[in-house]
Amino acid sequence: MNLILRAAMPDDYHCECRYCAKLYKGEILNEDGSYPNKFDRNKDYPDKGTANNGKKVEGKLPGHLAKTPLHLARFCVGEFSKKNDWVYDPTMGSGTTGVEALRAGRRAIGAELDPEHYKVARRNMKGFAEGDAERWDLVNVDARKIVNLPKLSLVINNPPYIGDKSKAPGAGVYEYRKIEGQIGLMKEGPAYYDAIMDLYEPAVRALKTGGFLCIGVKDMMRRQEYYLLHYYLTRAVEQRFPDMKCVAVHLLRHWPMTGNMRSYEKRFGIWPALYQTITTLKKD
Numbered sequence: 310m311n312l313i314l315r316a317a318m319p320d321d322y323h324c325e326c327r328y329c330a331k332l333y334k335g336e337i338l339n340e341d342g343s344y345p346n347k348f349d350r351n352k353d354y355p356d357k358g359t360a361n362n363g364k365k366v367e368g369k370l371p372g373h374l375a376k377t378p379l380h381l382a383r384f385c386v387g388e389f390s391k392k393n394d395w396v397y398d399p400t401m402g403s404g405t406t407g408v409e410a411l412r413a414g415r416r417a418i419g420a421e422l423d424p425e426h427y428k429v430a431r432r433n434m435k436g437f438a439e440g441d442a443e444r445w446d447l448v449n450v451d452a453r454k455i456v457n458l459p460k461l462s463l464v465i466n467n468p469p470y471i472g473d474k475s476k477a478p479g480a481g482v483y484e485y486r487k488i489e490g491q492i493g494l495m496k497e498g499p500a501y502y503d504a505i506m507d508l509y510e511p512a513v514r515a516l517k518t519g520g521f522l523c524i525g526v527k528d529m530m531r532r533q534e535y536y537l538l539h540y541y542l543t544r545a546v547e548q549r550f551p552d553m554k555c556v557a558v559h560l561l562r563h564w565p566m567t568g569n570m571r572s573y574e575k576r577f578g579i580w581p582a583l584y585q586t587i588t589t590l591k592k593d
Contacts, residue, residue: 312383324586455511
């Protein structure tokens with residue numbers, strides 16, 4: 310099913326930051342007006358990336374706890390790149406960005422720090438590469454150390470989620486595996502944003518003039534208040550890289566809603582963030 314944009318901002322969207330207020334372009338929907346379902350990836354991905362809640366089970370790879378939404382990657386690839394362009398993800402995870410780039414006739418390259426998730430991503434990308442090894446590459450490395458990227462047209466990233474500074478390291482939105490260099494084990498604060506910008510540095514350097522960086526995140530709750538992660542990340546990119554400017558904001562509803570979302574509203578009388586916010590920056 311193709312994707313369309315609904316121009317009106319949803320009434321239940323939670324943010325009015327300067328990016329959302331001035332650069333909002335639309336909500337991503339299926340062509341029939343329905344919400345894209347996050348479980349659509351289970352229909353044809355060779356490895357669903359969902360098994361065992363990220364834990365090893367004999368004979369199986371661990372699942373991935375924070376998979377990039379299928380329709381986020383699909384929309385960004387279709388909107389901000391052309392056939393045969395290079396599309397890059399510095400935290401490839403279970404391979405969603407790579408798969409959607411290859412599916413659309415682009416070339417895909419990525420890095421993934423976790424060796425187990427790297428295996429999942431590699432299996433998924435290989436399943437859509439049609440035997441053409443020159444159309445894709447994936448390396449098991451900290452993307453801050455990556456070199457020799459091709460000239461990129463598009464970078465898509467659903468970055469490691471930040472830990473809550475009031476809790477132990479790693480006890481944030483997801484329980485990340487304890488691997489050296491794992492940004493998801495960091496607490497909120499300047500060091501986290503510096504680490505994400507270091508992650509983007511090789512990508513921005515390789516990005517063509519006129520190329521795009523799409524960052525997709527679901528904002529978190531901190532003590533019953535919205536933590537505007539999309540805003541802080543976008544601002545950090547503009548501050549670190551003066552030639553990168555935000556040009557668009559799109560929304561993708563988290564659908565179907567989880568039991569945790571519904572229980573949060575019942576407990577605190579406020580809905581958590583119901584949308585992935587996608588901010589797109591363009592290189593001048």
